[in-house]
Amino acid sequence: MAHLATDLRYALRRLRRARTVSAVAILTLALGIGANTALFSLVRTVLLRPLPYGAPERLTVLWNATEKGETTWLSLRELAAIGADARAFTHVAGFTSGSANLTGDVEPERVAIGSVTANAFATLAAAPLLGRTFRPDEGAPGAGDVAVIGHALWQRRYGGAPDVVGRTLRVNGRARTIVGVMPAAFRFPLDFREGRPTELWIPQVVDTANLGGWGSRNFIGFARLRPGVAPEQGTRELRRVAQGWVREGFVIDDGSGRLYRAAVPVHDLVLGDMRRPLWILFGAVALLLLIACANAANLLLARADERRREIAVRKALGAARARVMRQLLAESVLLAAAGGACGVALAWAGTRLLASLAPASLPRVADVRVDLGVLAFTTLLAVATGFVFGLAPALQLSRPDVAGALHESGGRSGTTGRARQRFRRGLAVVQVAMSVVLVVGAALLLRSLVELRRVDLGFDPRGALTARLALPAAEYPEPAQVVAFHERLQQRVAQIPGVRAAAGTRLLPLTGTIGDWSITIEGRARDGRDNPNGDWQVVMPGYFEAMRIPLRQGRTLARTDDARGVPVVVINQTMADRYWPDGDALGKRFKWGTADQPWMTIVGIVGVVRHNAIVEEPRAEMYVTPAHYALETGNAPRAMTLVLRTAGDPLALAAPLRAVVRELDPNVPLADVQTLERVTDDALAEPRFTTVLLALFAGLALALAAVGIYGLVSLLVTQRTHEVGIRMALGARRAAIGRMMLGQGMAVAGAGVAVGLLAAGLLSRLLTTLVYGVGTLDPLTFVAVPAVLGAVTLVATLIPARRAARVDPAIALRSE
Incomplete structure (x- = not known):
């Protein structure tokens, strides 16, 4: 033991003398260990850790068979038919997300909520942390108003109080009783891809006697496979069921393939497009570790070559071979140990860096911690590198060829010396x-x-502030009340000093997938395979000016386009070129769907906006005012995103905007107050x-x-x-x-x-x-x-x- 302590002290003195080489070797190993530990900890958390459901390998999402990257909406009638007819599944459930205002007990706030079928938690096989989830009867008409809340909401709003079950909170003005709290790790499948996961769930009312139309699609479907059934078999079952709908005349197969669904494993859905980038990054950091090990090996071999004469002199003076080997190995292992210790610190800092850089769509990134197993493996690899490439020269230098070593010159190194040089050059080539x-x-x-940054988004993100709000149905039950509030809000916001233009939209570009709506074009007959459609937007007058979306022909929407006027619509250039290729779209009319809806007259054509994604193909899009949307559908969009075009710093208007909203209704909270540039950066x-x-x-x-x-x-x-x-x-x-x-x-x-x-x-x-x-x-x-x-x-x-x-x-x- 005394000899070991002596060897370590001597090794430390040697490393101090060669400070530069020692520092480079330690830093090299630390970078390899730290970077690999941090990134593989991320990969293990995101890709390899099981999802927080029972038997997650059997859980699937009912996704479009042709476009699995896009949200696939199903109607309650379709979900019920799949649950009854598809034998591959034990449970079929539905989920739809939105936002709601929480009021009553503490400060009002706006949170993301989910409306779920009563069997949703049973389908996920997810147990609550406190209380219970929904009973089957709580989805029936007239059932009690209940809610399950998420862990974050429980901690933030109730301070983690253990007696929260049984308390009452108001959701959009409606009193609901809290019956359960979910664990911190719990998310609904699509929530893993969202920056704002749902924090509260309410049961969807399902009237089995009146499930609505086949085309009333506003639910995401997910299902649990029977034991031993593969997702491919579930997909075949879904196709068989859909073909039965076509034969019965419930739906029309237009040949596009969009009618048919696939049973996509939830794990594939959660990871989305991030699986390949993460594995590529993992391969890159593995290469970095190999480069670090090769560099450390080269440094150790070089140091050994420089000390050949020193070791020969010590051997000539009577030093034992074992003692020489022990000292040389002590230096190598000490270097590797120091590199490992620094690597631990870099791994901890690296995980924090990854968490700060990671996009919100990367699932479970907030849960990433230094993985001890990965740290042990990479540290062992680094120490093994130091040991192996310290042992080889130690064995060679400790051999008794003293005379040869004393007479060896750099220019006449002999066959062995040239072999060492070739090996080190080979390592450098590999690096x-x-x-x-x-x-x-x-x-x-x-x-x-x-x-990507050069892509024309169709709008100008500079100098604009955005914020979301929504009106509760309990306080604003009529569409006319919703429209009137938004008009008052727009007028007041436009009067804030520094505001050049102000408007609102149902869904801001690049913040979510916008849905499409079938249309009937006046004067054109439709057949079973003809399905003209366009993505629909509801915007306030002045929206195009606030977003700086260019006008191509005609005019934009005006304040006079209200409930008393003729319904009008503005379409984008893609829709005009697709359905009116002769350039005569202005003045033409169409209506939504095939029912007896009011005809809308095209009054303007605007530029194409990249709405769903920056790299998407241009899509047909149509814009109507809230008043005319209410005429078409009988409803008004309660949730709107405000856009304020400013003369100076957009964030300087956040406080005046909150004050205006508070004056109009103190129970309506603002959410996601941020610049439009931040929105595009997040995309x-x-x-x-x-x-x-x-x-x-x-x-x-x-x-x-x-x-x-x-x-x-x-x-x-x-x-x-x-x-x-x-x-x-x-x-x-x-x-x-x-x-x-x-x-x-x-x-x-x-x-x-x-x-x-x-x-x-x-x-x-x-x-x-x-x-x-x-x-x-x-x-x-x-x-x-x-x-x-x-x-x-x-x-x-x-x-x-x-x-x-x-x-x-x-x-x-x-x-x-």
């Missing part, structure tokens, strides 16, 4: 090649992100997250590769000092010596770049679904990356090359 792969991937995603959160992380890993890999080449060339300079002295004594010019050393470093880098470009070309196809506006074999990227690598390598090799060129021949010759 550079892996760095090239990461840099190419990061460059492709960066170029894609730039192209780019997923590609930005992937790009930033991959760019960070690529930058670290590039730095490690540069350090590796620098260390390799520096060692070559040290080993060939005697040779350089002879060359210069025989008349070699300093510039020639510098070019010789520079050439060796550039040769290593060139080989690494060539191998890396080939590997990057093969692996870049993995990024196909992640890039936009740029090919995975983008010529600019594949030319720019070698140029950057060449510049970095040049800088890394130039310093030791210049040092070699300044060697004094007399000193170099005396070094023997």
